Amino acid sequence: MKEHLNLSAYNNIEDLKNFTEEQFCNYCDDKLASCEKHLHFINNLTLPKNFNICEIGSGNSKLLYQLELHKKINKGIGIEISQSRYNFAEKFKSYVKSQKVENINKNIFDVTPDEKFDLIIAVDIVLQLITPISADAESKLMTWIYQNLKEDGYIILELWSFSSILKKLSLTENSLCTWEEFPASDPFKYILSNISLDKDNNISWKKKFIKKDSYEESVFNNILKPYTKEQMSNLLSKYGFKNIEIFDFWKEKNDCIQDEYIIIAKK
């Protein structure tokens, strides 16, 4: 069977060949700084002094490194399916001289951790990229998280309800085009997006990146499953999670994009 496009969507993202040494360092510094809000949020949870954390879809592992730099963790595992992002995370690891973070370049469903975690986190729509990949992916993911959390361990998910996008799609015959400019430290200048709903009512998001120096284009598409706060809360309850709480921002208002929210729960 053909592999779901979400499993390879990030294959060329953060490819080291797009970064000079100087760009790499500036980019890593920016990414670490962008985690200050997550750190603030995590500091407000009741976790052991040095906790064990697993990040699903860890990207370049910036959050894990920032937690280590702030002496918060005993061990951090980052699970990231994209080879280019894993390679980037490994170079980032040397850059910050990390000793406590292990990057694993695998699909989450191919990983069986040897120990349970105090905190499992999936930041920036990761869950919504994983649940559309097969009919049973949602239940497999919920079960994976539950089984790999310690008693009283926390789960933190950042999700996007897509409610404004869904509303716009209903007014634009199911096709929405947007663009965004990247910060100076990024090798890409613009991202152009084309958004529509697929046959399963998931969001089909087609992105085109335009490079700064050469105007070279690269394309990547993914399918995202929208969840309202209520749907996600019900899903977590169904799988046995308790103390479910929802937040509209990490540290201060507007540090999440419109319609994004954070949901936390305990085992």
Ligand SMILES: C[S@@+](CC[C@H](N)C(=O)[O-])C[C@H]1O[C@@H](n2cnc3c(N)ncnc32)[C@H](O)[C@@H]1O
């Ligand atoms: C939107 S990015 C978020 C990255 C990171 N959490 C952050 O906040 O920068 C989603 C990441 O999840 C990864 N991913 C998607 N499906 C995955 C899977 N089945 N197993 C592991 N990683 C996955 C992607 O490769 C991508 O790097």
